[in-house]
Amino acid sequence: MADRAIWKGILRVGAEGVPVKLYSAVIDRAVRFNVLEKSTLTRITQHMVNPETGEEVPNDRIQKAYEVEAGVYVRLTAEDLEKSKPKESRDIEVTRFVPASHIDQQWYDRPYYLGPDEGDAAAYFALAAALENEKREGIARWRMRNSRYVGALRSEGGYLMLITLKFAEEVLTADELPRPTGRTPDAKELKMAEQLVLALEDEFRPGDFHDEYRERVMKFIEAKAHGLKPKLRIVGRKKETTSLADTLAASLKAVRGNKERAVA
Amino acid sequence: MPKKKQIERPRSEREGFWSGTLSFGLVSIPVNFYPANRSSHLGLRMLAPDGTPLQRRYCSSRSGKELAPEEMVRGYEVEKDHYVVVSDDELEKLDPGKSGDIDLRRFVPVDSIPPIYFERGYFLGPGGKSTKAYQLLAATMAKTRRAGIATFVMRGKEYLIAIVAENGILRAETMRFNDEIRTPEDIGLPEKPAAAKEKVRHFEQIINKHSEPELSRAELHDETSAALLEIVKAKRAQKEDVIVTGKAEEEAAEPDLVAGLKRSLTAYGRRRASRARTVEDRPRRPGARRPKPRQTARSRASSSK
Numbered sequence: 001m002a003d004r005a006i007w008k009g010i011l012r013v014g015a016e017g018v019p020v021k022l023y024s025a026v027i028d029r030a031v032r033f034n035v036l037e038k039s040t041l042t043r044i045t046q047h048m049v050n051p052e053t054g055e056e057v058p059n060d061r062i063q064k065a066y067e068v069e070a071g072v073y074v075r076l077t078a079e080d081l082e083k084s085k086p087k088e089s090r091d092i093e094v095t096r097f098v099p100a101s102h103i104d105q106q107w108y109d110r111p112y113y114l115g116p117d118e119g120d121a122a123a124y125f126a127l128a129a130a131l132e133n134e135k136r137e138g139i140a141r142w143r144m145r146n147s148r149y150v151g152a153l154r155s156e157g158g159y160l161m162l163i164t165l166k167f168a169e170e171v172l173t174a175d176e177l178p179r180p181t182g183r184t185p186d187a188k189e190l191k192m193a194e195q196l197v198l199a200l201e202d203e204f205r206p207g208d209f210h211d212e213y214r215e216r217v218m219k220f221i222e223a224k225a226h227g228l229k230p231k232l233r234i235v236g237r238k239k240e241t242t243s244l245a246d247t248l249a250a251s252l253k254a255v256r257g258n259k260e261r262a263v264a
Numbered sequence: 265m266p267k268k269k270q271i272e273r274p275r276s277e278r279e280g281f282w283s284g285t286l287s288f289g290l291v292s293i294p295v296n297f298y299p300a301n302r303s304s305h306l307g308l309r310m311l312a313p314d315g316t317p318l319q320r321r322y323c324s325s326r327s328g329k330e331l332a333p334e335e336m337v338r339g340y341e342v343e344k345d346h347y348v349v350v351s352d353d354e355l356e357k358l359d360p361g362k363s364g365d366i367d368l369r370r371f372v373p374v375d376s377i378p379p380i381y382f383e384r385g386y387f388l389g390p391g392g393k394s395t396k397a398y399q400l401l402a403a404t405m406a407k408t409r410r411a412g413i414a415t416f417v418m419r420g421k422e423y424l425i426a427i428v429a430e431n432g433i434l435r436a437e438t439m440r441f442n443d444e445i446r447t448p449e450d451i452g453l454p455e456k457p458a459a460a461k462e463k464v465r466h467f468e469q470i471i472n473k474h475s476e477p478e479l480s481r482a483e484l485h486d487e488t489s490a491a492l493l494e495i496v497k498a499k500r501a502q503k504e505d506v507i508v509t510g511k512a513e514e515e516a517a518e519p520d521l522v523a524g525l526k527r528s529l530t531a532y533g534r535r536r537a538s539r540a541r542t543v544e545d546r547p548r549r550p551g552a553r554r555p556k557p558r559q560t561a562r563s564r565a566s567s568s569k
Binding site: 134189 | 291313328345349379385395431477482495
């Protein structure tokens with residue numbers, strides 16, 4: 001039995017329409033806290049208050065406005081806000097395709113799995129296979145729940161996935177920043193640093209990493225809930241070492257030493 | 265939600281959002297974190313019917329009395345209405361590693377990380393007395409096309425990151441942990457049928473016909489915010505719904521982190537100052553769209569009368 005889809009749409013690819021269901025590909029595992037009143041340990045409440053009169057303003061009397069310059073606001077009515085929203089549509093328009101490794105990591109935002117809808121699984125899986133064979137990803141545009149999205153349509157393990165992309169206005173890129181100044185490393189240091197990176201080269205194995213901190217926080221909370229007072233210790237910081245070249249040489253020696261021992 | 269660390273000394277622009285130390289072998293590289301992402305939504309203010317900007321107040325649910333920051337604590341709900349209080353100090357001490365230490369012990373090909381993992385970006389500005397080690401790591405990351413992988417705790421949360429370099433600048437991309445990502449099996453997607461060769465070929469043809477070498481940044485424009493800003497401009501021009509309070513938005517002076525990052529990148533080696541052109545002097549790449557920070561969008565709206 002499949003999970004409940006969060007949305008249904010139709011992928012428009014050329015003259016083809018592929019009906020799909022959208023599922024979240026991520027699970028939120030963050031530890032969520034509440035803000036409490038210290039003396040009563042009860043939840044606090046939030047109020048919007050007119051600082052001139054000290055009076056609370058109820059939700060239905062609050063006006064929304066954009067501050068165009070200091071102290072000057074343009075009020076936005078419910079109709080104004082409605083007007084800026086996109087028209088409802090089920091279409092996921094795939095306008096074009098780019099090489100699969102072309103989009104830089106910093107643009108990817110939130111991933112969704114797509115599943116076939118209404119029986120037409122053949123077109124769904126054929127599109128996934130074609131994207132994989134051609135090593136391409138599609139650029140898709142769609143409107144979902146009053147918002148416009150741009151995303152990358154990808155094939156992951158034979159299934160279609162839609163990853164929303166961040167808007168241009170949301171991303172600061174390196175080419176908008178000045179290159180760092182100051183003394184640059186010399187050829188010998190560069191060579192050693194490269195050797196060190198290559199000595200520490202590995203595959204990306206996401207299963208090797210765990211959110212240990214989250215586990216510790218949850219254990220700590222459990223212990224406290226049982227009336228225990230777990231001891232916490234403060235860990236000190238590392239000391240600075242000698243010259244960059246000497247430190248690199250020592251690092252390389254240490255890494256290589258470890259590798260040899262591992263082999264022996 | 266009130267700010268978590270009310271008692272913390274305010275951070276300067278140069279110090280960024282958080283400070284840590286990258287460990288590369290035995291080399292330590294102090295760095296400051298600056299967010300590379302920001303919201304593109306127009307920040308709207310809430311006003312009273314008479315136009316006065318409203319303020320958010322936190323109150324006791326028992327007495328209704330307004331609460332000062334020191335009268336509030338953070339609690340985890342272990343069962344209904346039963347909370348365990350956790351302090352900032354405790355969260356800090358629960359960090360298993362050396363506080364602020366980011367140990368780069370693995371380097372993987374940049375392109376080998378599936379995009380499903382990436383979440384947010386932070387630029388790293390050099391934080392120590394010299395940028396040499398910083399520049400060394402950036403040059404090496406760029407040359408080898410490798411990303412340094414590490415986990416570390418920042419502001420009460422553990423992050424898995426990939427450190428990459430571009431334009432000589434280090435960037436940390438935060439990634440989801442494996443248990444935060446679902447699989448097609450978790451969702452219950454149907455099993456793949458045997459490929460319908462004709463259909464696959466048909467889609468391949470469509471893909472080839474509509475392929476282009478790259479995605480232009482201009483295509484990633486936030487149209488909803490732009491549409492709203494157009495409405496604001498039109499209303500202002502017609503003097504419709506314009507409220508002049510004479511009272512500026514009461515904002516705690518937030519440090520301009522982008523300015524701080526630029527300064528931290530160019531603060532070193534005065535003699536080379538002529539080489540350190542600021543971003544405004546650099547020729548724009550054709551078609552490159554510059555993100556508009558909130559302040560810029562606002563000043564632009566107000567200057568076009």
